[in-house]
Amino acid sequence: MNQSQLKRNLDEELADIIAASSERDDGRLEFVLGDRTDLDDAVATLRDAGITHLITITGVDSDEQVDVLYHFLKYGEYDAGDLSEGVELTLRAIVPDDDPTIGTITDQIPAAGLYERELMDMLGVEVTGHPNPKKLLLPDDYDGGPPLRAENVEVTD
Amino acid sequence: MSIPGKLIPEALKTLGKDRATVSYPKNKRTMPDRFRGAVEFEPEPCTGCGMCERHCAADAITVETDADGNVTWSYDVAKCMFCGQCEESCPTDAIVMGQKFELADSEKPSFEESYTFDR
Amino acid sequence: MSLELDLATGLLYLLVFPGFAFLFAYGLTAEFLDRKLYARLQNRVGPPPLQPLADFLKLLSKESVVPDNATARIYNAAPLTGLAGVFTAMLYIPVWTEQAAFAFEGDLVVVLFLLSLPSFSLFFGGWYSGNVFSRIGTTRTITQLFGYEIPFFLAAFAPAVAAGSLSTSEITAFIGANPWYVLVLLPAFAIALLSLQAKLERIPFDIPEAETELATGTLVEYSGRKLALFRLTKDVELVVGAALLSALFLGGPYPAGSIEGFAGVAAGVVVFLVKTLAVIALLTVLKAVVARLRIEQMVSVFYRVLVPVALSQIAVVLLVGLYTEGLIP
């Protein structure tokens, strides 16, 4: 299955909950969630479609919102040298700055636990329902704001 | 269960081999041509453009030009990460990555060097 | 012989040869040779000859910290007990003749006991230094002690059974008189070698001090001169262990032992050095070519493999003995 087919299939299945979707030049698919509360359903749909490999979760802070990006990979599998390429896929959820919360997907994809904690630390997005929402990577006595929030980044150059 | 000691022949063979150790402080090797040691600066060609400072991620190089047009180029080898970008960015070849790597010193100020010249 | 002369020779044995001075020097030399050979097996240069001495002196001159949560009295006394034990043990092991400096019927048991002392001193020192690494290290030391002592004792009793005596000197003399027993006792020698390696806590049995797991295990808190003493203990234990093995299984000073006079002593010492160094070299090669076992693997190897082998070795020795005496055809 190549990425265009995959996109068509997913477009259909996710029709109710995505606001936009696109296929980029390099073959990466991007789906924008209409509402962040549908994240769970979207991930469940992806899992049903065989996309179980979560690459990472990225948060990007622009001034009034944090984009949370869930990068997935549909495995390219090869046996005995036969190669079919993997498809990268990004699910974008938009979190407003004044209410920075998003649901967890750790219950569906255990590997997400790490990335969600990283998200909490670095961007101050609270992941509700996370099984172990402890401070993760900042020093114990860190008292500044989330380091990657726009207001905390000093652009020197 | 096999008997441990698959390495014995190799170990005994090693005994007969020349040791792999270099006799470093006694005999110094010649560094490869591309080796990136401490930055060597030549004030003559420098135009004071400041590209080296701009491209130095470690802020090891500073270039200041005062009101009279005197350029002060200073370099702190203890900050340097020897990437060689300054050499590449320098439009006039005033900066060359040298071969010197034995830079240890107990006094921090001795790591800094600076050149002031007129442009 | 007059009493004064007796006393004088006794003191000489104690303090100079084969006692304190000799053991100190030979222990450090053995450490050097061990490290050097180990380094050469690894294709390195290794330390310079006086390295162990420099290490020892440096440690003596360093601050010796007593950690806050250590039980100071035991913590401080521990290094001495082990050292005293191994120094003493040497006096019962033949060096240049088949006769040890001091010997009596049953001294083998004393030697074996004295050789266990360093492990106990390590245990006490580590346990009371109040560090969690050293506690785990000490429990492993003791677990390991149970593992290797039985095979070691059994292996050491094989030549004793052959010689019909529990005196190290007599065993040496017996093996010297019947050199072919060296071959009969080879399995016991191998077991004793492995057990000695375990006793010395060297790879593959350096489990108690496993540096990648427990930093240096029992010795984690020790510094300065107490550490120096522990290191010296290990060195001397290595020498004494090697000497014991060479006395029990390789016939000690034979074939030089029977030569009379000064030449005999000199030749005996040379043979002693050659044999002990050979044993040490075997231990070093063993250290270089294997990976460390886990504690339970170590115990299981010793109990399941070495103990039965040692028992059958004793049976074999008995049979051989009966055969030579003509009791069985």
Next chain:
Amino acid sequence: MGRIIDWARNRSPWILHLNCGSCNGCDIETLDALMPRYDIERFGILKKDTPRHADILVATGPVTKQMAPRLKRVYEQMPEPKLVIAAGSCASTGGVFHDCYNCHEGVDDVIPVDMYVPGCPTSPEALIDGIVKLLEEAGQDAQAERLAEAKPEIVEEGARIDEAVPAADESTAEIDTDDNPEEGTDEPEPVEA
């Protein structure tokens, strides 16, 4: 006596390697110095795993905020006399991480440093050079100086140690060795097999 001790110290500098948030570069190179190619054991250098055994602390990395207290503690755990090498540009000045929010600017922000070895990473050769220079130049003076400064503490601690064990350990060892055999020595009987 002093000369003998100096000789011993210069020939037996045991190192403790501590990564304080480095990128690994200096660490693999520090370890590489132990390997056959550079084999620093030929200078009597051993890598030790506990601060209690070490003479020289080789610290790498810019020292992260979280690591700083640990670095300090490890330094304090080392017995006197002790020396510190800041290996690598990061350890010397913070290097490329000098303006990161979670980093100090080098090891000397936290503990006194006796030798800086710039390099990114410090090659094993540079490290050997650093250790040699340290022992040559800074070694004696720095040790003496620190000992003089730190005297009150050491005397205190030393006193405690000395109380627990009579001053000369060696002589005690000898006495012990003497004692034990005395009991079982009576008459060595010549026995024949």
Next chain:
Amino acid sequence: MSEQKAGTEIPVGPQHPSLKEPANFTLNVDGEVITGAEMKLSYNHRGIEQAVLGNSYIENIYLLERICGICSHAHTSAFTQGVEELLDLDVPPRARYIRTLIGELERIHSHMLWLGVAGHEIGFDTLWQYAWRDREIVMDLLEEITGNRVHYSINTIGGVREDLTDDQRETILAGMDDLQERIDFYQETVPNEQTVRMRCENVGVVPKDLAREYCAVGAVGRASGVPTDVRKDAPYAAYDDVDFDVITDDRGDLLARTVVRIGEIAQAIRIIRQVAERIPEGDLKASAKPPQALLAQVPEDDAVSRYEAPRGELIHYIRSDGTDTPARVHIRVPTLANWPTVVESLKGSYIADTPIVVAGIDPCISCTSRIGVETDGSHGGENAFDLDELREYGIDWYDERGNVERPSTAGEGRTATDGTEGERP
């Protein structure tokens, strides 16, 4: 720190000989058996992701290179590939080949390093010495080609900075011949040495489904039978043009990982030979413009760049905002993806296995804690184990995977237990 009350807690790190980098574990042990592991790896957190935002793309190449000294080329490659994607630059073939070459040399260097460290973890110091001695072949090559043993700094946006001369090609081929001989020796010896087998077989097992579930990558995944490899999945640099196999193994234990990694070295040698033999002539950079001019053209966009680092799939996510500094760079390192498998396989192992189990994934803590760490769990919400549950878990875990003595009933291990618990202050 830990929720467990009983049992002994062993703090491991941050200064700990088995971890060449500062990580802090708290192991809860019952005698010799680990019942729980709490990890804190933030000792190495430097805040690079924030620092990146204040630097230009050019400076960031060198800053990101210093995320990790072992996979430095991986980081720069992933980053420059991402920026090239943003800029729509076509990297000339010669530069791609050189990147491949350095990447594979780095893979050998990293795997040899791992082999040595793994040897050290299981107390096999001679293997450590041999592996690192032979690694010097690669280090010398790298130093000669790039000018530094560790941070090669050969990548730049749009290509590479240094050319490969004919002499160097000869040296590389000669070096590879020497190395091939050594690798044959390791392939023959290491997995067959009995003591290595005793320590590695059935230790730290990550079965295939678990590897899938936890999204394991790289050699860990491949050793568990998950054949992922970015070099095949989404070929970058010159991997389209070279032949190589993806080494997999289905046992999932440490021995399998050792076999896989040694196999990968052999494959890397194969790739390097091909590259050295058929490297095409051509430019080194996509554009003759000075870097500053290139940076002025960065559009507002984002890119995901994947790279097969020695430890597995490395991800750089780059968001640009039209200036010469990035708006966001997110890095997902392979070690982070593999951490959960470590936590799982630690439970129920022996203390003696900790170093090798942790080392088994070839952890790169300086990579990992640039961003984050994981403590116990992330196991679908079940991480509030108490001690007994953990012990049970450990036993079950061993039972399921069979072949290994059940730890908590092992007679000798218990001796240690009782004493340790009893005397704890």
